[in-house]
Amino acid sequence: MSAVRRTSLLALAALLPLAAACGGSPKPAGSAGTVTTQSGAVAVTPASGPSTPSTTATVAPETTTPVSTAYADGEAAFRAGRYGDAATIFDAYSQRHPDNVWGYYMRGLAAWKSGDLNEADDAFSRALDIEPDHMKTLLNSTRVLLELGRTGEALDRVTSALQVDSTNADARRLLGRVREELGDTSDAITAYRQALSLNERDVWAMNNLGLIYLEQGHAEDALRPLARAVELRPNAPVFQNNLGIALERTGHIVEARKAFGAALAADSSYGKASVSLARVNAASDAGSAPVDLAAAAQQFATDVRMWSESATVARDSGAAEDSAQITEQVTDSAKPAGDSK
Numbered sequence: 001m002s003a004v005r006r007t008s009l010l011a012l013a014a015l016l017p018l019a020a021a022c023g024g025s026p027k028p029a030g031s032a033g034t035v036t037t038q039s040g041a042v043a044v045t046p047a048s049g050p051s052t053p054s055t056t057a058t059v060a061p062e063t064t065t066p067v068s069t070a071y072a073d074g075e076a077a078f079r080a081g082r083y084g085d086a087a088t089i090f091d092a093y094s095q096r097h098p099d100n101v102w103g104y105y106m107r108g109l110a111a112w113k114s115g116d117l118n119e120a121d122d123a124f125s126r127a128l129d130i131e132p133d134h135m136k137t138l139l140n141s142t143r144v145l146l147e148l149g150r151t152g153e154a155l156d157r158v159t160s161a162l163q164v165d166s167t168n169a170d171a172r173r174l175l176g177r178v179r180e181e182l183g184d185t186s187d188a189i190t191a192y193r194q195a196l197s198l199n200e201r202d203v204w205a206m207n208n209l210g211l212i213y214l215e216q217g218h219a220e221d222a223l224r225p226l227a228r229a230v231e232l233r234p235n236a237p238v239f240q241n242n243l244g245i246a247l248e249r250t251g252h253i254v255e256a257r258k259a260f261g262a263a264l265a266a267d268s269s270y271g272k273a274s275v276s277l278a279r280v281n282a283a284s285d286a287g288s289a290p291v292d293l294a295a296a297a298q299q300f301a302t303d304v305r306m307w308s309e310s311a312t313v314a315r316d317s318g319a320a321e322d323s324a325q326i327t328e329q330v331t332d333s334a335k336p337a338g339d340s341k
Contacts, residue, residue: 050214050245051238051272068093074106083114087123094126101131108137112144120144133164135171142174151181169199176208185212197311200304203229207239210246219249223291224300230259231297237263241273243293248280253288256280 074089090107097103108123124141127134138161145154155178161171176191189212195205206229213222226243233239244259257280263273 050211050242068097070096071103071106074110078106078110078113083110084116086110087114087116087119091123094123099130101127101134101137104130105134105137108144109140112140117144117148121148132160135161135164135168138164139170139174142178146177146181151178154178155182167198169195169202169205172198173202173205173208176205180208180212185216188212193307194311196304197307200301200308201232203233203236203239206232206300207242210242214242214246214249219246222246223250223293224296224303227293227297228300228304230262231294234262235266237267237270237273240266241270241276244273244276244280247291248276250291251287251289252291253280253283253285255288255291255293 070089070093074086074093077083077086077089087107087110090103090110094100094103094107104123104127108120108127111117111123112120121141121144124137124144127137128141131137138157142154142157142161145151145157158171158175158178161168162175165171172191172195176188176195179185179188179191189209192205192209192212195202196209199205206225210222210226210229213219213225223243223246226239226246229239230236230243240259240263244256244263247253247256247259257277260273260277260280263270264277267273
């Protein structure tokens, strides 16, 4: 895997939490919800290049009725950012409650956040031994496997997640990341579009799609998804930086300068944006083409709605065909022996 694809655990703070539960067995007190990514954090990339999404994610612990002081202690450590302590506490908790999937799940998250990928992988695997269809574990373990460079196993894991719920937008986006790592660019684009057809505000899918276009040398195509991502999340330095790269490569120097400046306004320590801003500041504005980013963003939103409508029609058509086949089977089974059509 190239340096562009290697992830940085220091970039976890760039991720935004989702508190929605993905189902599964009842949780102990304060078990945490997964987030995405997705998709993703910022990987280690060339100083002036686009910010590549990682497969890592952070969590937003959920508060429920307390059932265990030990579990509550682990969650308190997690909330305080003491991830190593949290992993130790959840490990002890799981030894006392070996049939509880959430203890292993939280141990995996805490280990991951502390930078111990092998321990995270072990904890997630134990959680899946208890509950193979545990969606949160399936998704986050896929991300850990990608960081470990075990891409084939990551594909198997995210495929299992989609078998549990084929309409899970996070899983579709994560499939795109796996396909990218495998070099299946066309399949990755399809997966990101499918994720967006399921969640039209999935900014990480927009970012990841834009990055593929940048890597392919299609900066014009990258403008629309990146402009839409920035429209929805203007204070995200990663999105602003990547939009700036697309603008610079398409000759929109003035707007690129604004995007890199916005990235630094959101995070003054963002090295890539700083380097890029210095570069475009030194460039001449002569010939800088005007661009309507609001129009580009809205055009992409229209594209996404079209994908969503097409996906809905396809799902409805498939459901109708399944229903017709079931009706036919029931009718056939009710016929006297020897009848034929």
